[in-house]
Amino acid sequence: AQTVTQSQPEMSVQEAETVTLSCTYDTSESDYYLFWYKQPPSRQMILVIRQEAYKQQNATENRFSVNFQKAAKSFSLKISDSQLGDAAMYFCAYRGGETSGSRLTFGEGTQLTVNP
């Protein structure tokens, strides 16, 4: 079974600085997808960024980028120029390939605090 591990329950960063959130996963599949979601105090789960395992190029979305290391099964999220609105719980999620159904497996989350 696939598992997703976020080893940092809490992280903090100064406004305008850069922070990296860690995520590792365990899978025997070669084709899969990875996601980062954020959940602010409103509890709305919002997609931040996504990556296809067969793509070697790391995904980027404005200030958000990932460091995808397939061999190491690592998928970290880098937030540049952190803003107060980035404060939230961040979840890493894994989805298998076409034959694995549509299940998303989530990590336990990292609570990010942004200090002014």
Place this chain on the structure above:
Amino acid sequence: ETGVTQTPRHLVMGMTNKKSLKCEQHLGHNAMYWYKQSAKKPLELMFVYSLEERVENNSVPSRFSPECPNSSHLFLHLHTLQPEDSALYLCASSQKGGQLLTNTQYFGPGTRLTVL
């Protein structure tokens, strides 16, 4: 984001009550999901509906009964719940299969359920 809506946003019920949670998606998707988010636990997938057919039921107690009358609506009927069922219940939708851009799950704002 109003692509996936959920009602009610908050619900308090006694153990003998019967209530229903409603989810509606306006994204043209054909797969819908129910997740449970309890304090200090990863999101747990409860049910998956694809093309209005239940394709996954993750050992959820029978006091939770899902219903998917069409591809845009998903219900979770609740009866004789226990206090440990208190949690945030999240609905999500996606396009079944396909490439990353189409199989990404989008979440509603959740229903905060308290069972007394």
